[in-house]
Amino acid sequence: MNLATLWRWRATLMAVGVGLLAAILRLASLADPHALVFDEVFYARGAYSLTELGYEGDWGKDEGEFAAGDTSGLSPEGDFVVHPMVGKLLIALGIELFGNDPFGWRVVGAVLGSAVAVLVALAARRLFRSTVWGTVAGVLAAVDGELIVLSRTALLDGFLTFFVVLGFWLLVVDRDRTRARLEAHAADQRREAELPDESLLPGPGPRLGVRWWRVAAIVAFALAASVKWNGLYYAAVLLVLSVVGDALARRDLGWRGWFSGAFRGAVPAGLATLVIVPVVYVATWANWFLTDGSYDRDWAQTHPGEGVTWLPDALNSLVHYHQQMWTFHTGLTTEHNYMSNPWTWLVQWRPTAFYFEDAPDADCGAERCVSAIHALGNPLIWWLGTAALAWAVWRIVRHRDRLALVVSAGVFAGWLPWLPYAYRTIFTFYSVVFAPFMILTLVWALRRIAQPDDLEGGWSRRGTIAVGLILAAILIVSGFFVPLWVGTPIPFRYWQLHMWLPSWV
Incomplete structure (x- = not known):
């Protein structure tokens, strides 16, 4: 070789x-x-x-x-x-x-x-x-x-580390691929308008559609939170950092409406996060839902009229269980x-x-x-x-x-x-x-x-x-x-x- x-x-x-x-x-x-x-x-x-x-x-x-x-x-x-x-x-x-x-x-x-x-x-x-x-x-x-x-x-902390680092790497890949697409769009727009290099460009820049690397990162952070809840902190900080990076990339490449262009992309990303993370998290509790012997699985049925009553009984029981978990974590001083x-x-x-x-x-x-x-x-x-x-x-x-x-x-x-x-x-x-x-x-x-x-x-x-x-x-x-x-x-x-x-x- x-x-x-x-x-x-x-x-x-x-x-x-x-x-x-x-x-x-x-x-x-x-x-x-x-x-x-x-x-x-x-x-x-x-x-x-x-x-x-x-x-x-x-x-x-x-x-x-x-x-x-x-x-x-x-x-x-x-x-x-x-x-x-x-x-x-x-x-x-x-x-x-x-x-x-x-x-x-x-x-x-x-x-x-x-x-x-x-x-x-x-x-x-x-x-x-x-x-x-x-x-x-x-x-x-x-x-x-x-x-x-x-x-x-x-x-558990080793598994949490894996999913956090996986999410971070996926965002880094997304950043590089997005930057390359934006650079190509900027070059095409200048060429078509016969503008010199480094000149400012009208508008907010292109819509990039679904960014699957970022979606995969959101899933990774959801799995991190499904190992330990502090995975949510990484999701919040690193995904916001990803949006800020988008805005700065559009500004660097010369679009006058760089902020609105980044905001336009941030809204679906935020909505996707608010949907994907809880869906994945709840899905990882499947065995708890499907087994009668799980701790507090039937709490809502045995406590009618208590808890978040507008939820289905199974989810009401899960919410109550999580309230107990939160009380344990915040009160642990042994x-x-x-x-x-x-x-x-x-x-x-x-x-x-x-x-x-x-x-x-x-x-x-x-x-x-x-x-x-x-x-x-x-x-x-x-x-x-x-x-x-x-x-x-x-x-x-x-x-x-x-x-x-x-x-x-x-x-x-x-x-x-x-x-x-x-x-x-x-x-x-x-x-x-x-x-x-x-x-x-x-x-x-x-x-x-x-x-x-x-x-x-x-x-x-x-x-x-x-x-x-x-x-x-x-x-x-x-x-x-x-x-x-x-x-x-x-x-x-x-x-x-x-x-x-x-x-x-």
């Missing part, structure tokens, strides 16, 4: 390389530890219940020997669960395909977690117009600890050793220990061996990413940097809504959903260092060396922390060497 062929296939090679790296880190020894890790006690057992009963039955408070295959604790009584269905349905898919064991619970999340790294690479390649920077972003997503841990455990304040999430101040057990049968070369899993992002990615985020905010305010806004918007969509709920029992690993956007923001900053504006696309020798050293350091740190992300038995002293901050212990 010659260089010309490699160049033509560069995007495919990038995606395959990033995907393989991510898959190795997520699929290797996926069945270990052979135990329920952190909140797998809720979601793995709930998913198994879906495969057996069609709904989530009550397991009681005793975890029993579920990891060893003992499912006798499952009761046909409907369980009060506080998150939507999609994540648990995907876990259930893995159980159906590969069996009720740790590999079965985790495999679908691991595959979709690998896909997240590929989607980050593809989105970055379009945003930065560079396969090099797309590869950098994809590799960083592949080796970040939070993304690895949440891909390797049967929790103390937990690893609860954390969202103001500290960006610097990973209090990461969550998912699993920590002595491993007396392991041969780790020390008197005491332990197996630990910490939902801790690569410290260099997050610390440098936080600095890059501050730089991006300055660039947005001072220079109206659109690219800085695009890459950082996902961080703010995922982080800011949690700040008013600092009183709640919440955890740092919730930040995994905006980890891809922290990475994109960091890559944006690294690109500006290596390719400063004054070189007009050229490479700064000093900047490139600095960026190369930073990336090498990130990879070394990831290699150092991998045992704490995948649960490999290690000497207790080696575990202690990873506790860089007192708040990590």
